[in-house]
Amino acid sequence: MSALASSNMPAQVGLLAGRAVRHIIRQPAQVVFPIAFPLILLAVNSSGLDAATKLPGFPTTDYLDFALAVPFMQGALFAALNGGQDLARDIEGGFLDRLALTPMSGPALIAGQLGGALFMGVVSALIYLTVGLLIGTGIAAGFGGALVLLALAVTISFAFACLGTFVALRAGSGQAVQGFFPLFFVLLFLSSAFFPRNLIEQDWFRQVATYNPVSYLVEGIRSLVITGWDGQALAQAFGIAALMIAAFLALSAWALRTRLVRT
Amino acid sequence: MPDDRSIQVAGLVREFKGAIKAVDGIDLSVAGGEIYGFLGPNGAGKSTTVKVLTTLLPPSAGTATVAGYDVAKQGAKVRASIGVALQDVALDPMLTGREHMRLQAGLQGIPRAERATRGNDLLERVGLADAADRKSSTYSGGMRRRLDLALALLHGPSILFLDEPTTGLDVQSRTALWDEVARLARDEGTTVFLTTQYLEEADVLADRVGIIDRGVIVAEGTPAALKAEVSRPTVEVIPRDAEDCAATGAALAPFGEQVAERAAGSVAVRLRSGADQLAEIVRALDVADVAVAHLALHEPTLDDVFLAKTGRSLEGAGDEPAETPPEPERAAA
Numbered sequence: 001m002s003a004l005a006s007s008n009m010p011a012q013v014g015l016l017a018g019r020a021v022r023h024i025i026r027q028p029a030q031v032v033f034p035i036a037f038p039l040i041l042l043a044v045n046s047s048g049l050d051a052a053t054k055l056p057g058f059p060t061t062d063y064l065d066f067a068l069a070v071p072f073m074q075g076a077l078f079a080a081l082n083g084g085q086d087l088a089r090d091i092e093g094g095f096l097d098r099l100a101l102t103p104m105s106g107p108a109l110i111a112g113q114l115g116g117a118l119f120m121g122v123v124s125a126l127i128y129l130t131v132g133l134l135i136g137t138g139i140a141a142g143f144g145g146a147l148v149l150l151a152l153a154v155t156i157s158f159a160f161a162c163l164g165t166f167v168a169l170r171a172g173s174g175q176a177v178q179g180f181f182p183l184f185f186v187l188l189f190l191s192s193a194f195f196p197r198n199l200i201e202q203d204w205f206r207q208v209a210t211y212n213p214v215s216y217l218v219e220g221i222r223s224l225v226i227t228g229w230d231g232q233a234l235a236q237a238f239g240i241a242a243l244m245i246a247a248f249l250a251l252s253a254w255a256l257r258t259r260l261v262r263t
Numbered sequence: 264m265p266d267d268r269s270i271q272v273a274g275l276v277r278e279f280k281g282a283i284k285a286v287d288g289i290d291l292s293v294a295g296g297e298i299y300g301f302l303g304p305n306g307a308g309k310s311t312t313v314k315v316l317t318t319l320l321p322p323s324a325g326t327a328t329v330a331g332y333d334v335a336k337q338g339a340k341v342r343a344s345i346g347v348a349l350q351d352v353a354l355d356p357m358l359t360g361r362e363h364m365r366l367q368a369g370l371q372g373i374p375r376a377e378r379a380t381r382g383n384d385l386l387e388r389v390g391l392a393d394a395a396d397r398k399s400s401t402y403s404g405g406m407r408r409r410l411d412l413a414l415a416l417l418h419g420p421s422i423l424f425l426d427e428p429t430t431g432l433d434v435q436s437r438t439a440l441w442d443e444v445a446r447l448a449r450d451e452g453t454t455v456f457l458t459t460q461y462l463e464e465a466d467v468l469a470d471r472v473g474i475i476d477r478g479v480i481v482a483e484g485t486p487a488a489l490k491a492e493v494s495r496p497t498v499e500v501i502p503r504d505a506e507d508c509a510a511t512g513a514a515l516a517p518f519g520e521q522v523a524e525r526a527a528g529s530v531a532v533r534l535r536s537g538a539d540q541l542a543e544i545v546r547a548l549d550v551a552d553v554a555v556a557h558l559a560l561h562e563p564t565l566d567d568v569f570l571a572k573t574g575r576s577l578e579g580a581g582d583e584p585a586e587t588p589p590e591p592e593r594a595a596a
Contacts, residue, residue, distance in 0.1 A: 012369075026398075093351070094349060097349060101317065101318075103343070263338035
């Protein structure tokens with residue numbers, strides 16, 4: 001009676017991604033907070049820091065246009081945190097052992113987990129863009145640029161979700177994942193997210209922001225809003241996100257092998 | 264797939280960092296359709312053994328085959344043949360009972376057309392049909408255990424591993440689970456490998472018992488044989504008048520050696536023969552003119568076996584619920 005055909009990998013990914021999406025939908029805190037917090041911060045910053053646009057060399061006259069890239073980054077960080085914590089809870093609570101006792105493949109676990117993050121990335125990016133447009137932001141690159149912006153935002157969200165997955169698999173603890181969250185935010189604050197690099201006066205800060213890959217992710221999104229089509233900025237942003245995905249997927253696969261030691 | 268429902272273990276060792284041997288060279292053999300009770304205190308090596316046999320941990324040394332497959336080299340085939348309910352019931356608090364069944368059925372590769380039927384049948388069997396659409400976070404401990412068992416049975420395994428399945432359950436839930444386990448072995452020929460720290464559970468449910476302590480199996484056999492091997496029944500008498508203790512002792516002396524009193528004012532004798540001496544004991548007390556307030560026959564327990572084999576009482580025995588559920592109906596072993 002137990003001679004059953006194993007489920008194939010796409011089916012496994014579908015099942016696990018469906019579970020991840022259910023998790024997000026059934027935990028309002030995982031939806032409301034990651035969407036509301038960046039938008040509130042956007043409102044506060046764009047009204048409070050508008051005077052910065054009068055500085056010579058500031059790339060736009062409306063700080064809202066400049067700041068719109070930030071919610072996409074913050075949303076990506078929240079998605080990484082929540083996805084990572086869900087996975088860590090599976091490890092801590094033994095649910096991973098339950099899954100390990102089925103024919104589920106390791107890559108299907110990672111892909112299914114990331115399916116939830118992808119869902120959250122798409123939903124939040126759509127909301128940030130819609131809110132941005134409603135409150136007066138224009139997309140310099142036009143409708144096509146808006147679509148590319150969405151694609152870039154989802155790619156960035158996916159990249160950070162890969163990072164969250166790796167941290168969860170390596171640490172195996174929700175608290176450890178939570179502990180990494182401030183580090184992610186430090187990376188954001190030490191980037192060009194809140195101020196253009198050419199206007200940062202402190203040498204050390206400008207150096208850090210220049211070497212901080214988050215700067216280029218932010219500037220890729222920002223270029224579509226402020227500049228129009230900037231091939232270099234887009235290539236750098238997509239390239240860094242792709243590198244992050246490749247690196248953290250590989251690291252996640254390695255971490256899963258040590259975490260999932262079934263024979 | 265061979266119709267092999269047995270478990271064969273030889274010289275199994277599982278070592279952790281710091282040269283800690285959680286399992287230290289155990290041998291055991293479980294026949295198809297048998298309920299094997301693996302009894303031991305906390306930290307004895309029960310759960311580690313289960314994790315190795317269910318492929319969740321590789322063995323450090325020795326061999327083990329489950330359903331005819333090597334646990335170290337044929338993990339996927341072993342997993343396809345077994346159902347497992349681990350010590351900590353791992354459910355997803357965000358999913359309902361029915362969603363758990365769907366997810367498990369899908370991952371097990373059960374054809375889509377059969378998933379709902381099988382899942383619903385099992386939910387009905389374990390008494391969760393009415394709660395199937397509630398999130399598992401709202402379930403009681405007993406309901407969680409029952410869902411765990413249903414999930415373990417979903418793909419029709421020929422061998423079932425239950426790691427301390429009744430720990431923390433109330434008597435009613437414990438009885439229901441015992442009944443279901445007994446039914447699986449009796450009606451479906453499922454081999455059951457059951458770890459427990461509850462003496463009654465092993466005694467009542469298992470065809471054979473292996474007692475593990477500090478990673479080593481210290482005794483193995485049927486519960487009756489193990490008890491007979493290490494001890495004989497004890498009769499305990501409390502005379503109505505405390506001054507009759509000496510007379511009571513004298514009346515009981517021909518039947519066996521006196522042992523430490525179990526209660527204040529009692530006289531206890533380990534019987535030289537068996538419980539069939541009871542009628543003669545009553546007559547002897549009558550002849551000695553001892554008015555009896557209390558007379559009890561104590562059969563040896565698996566704790567006596569554990570005590571005899573290790574010199575210690577089984578830890579956790581004191582954690583057992585006060586009430587003992589009735590013995591489930593079993594086929595002759």
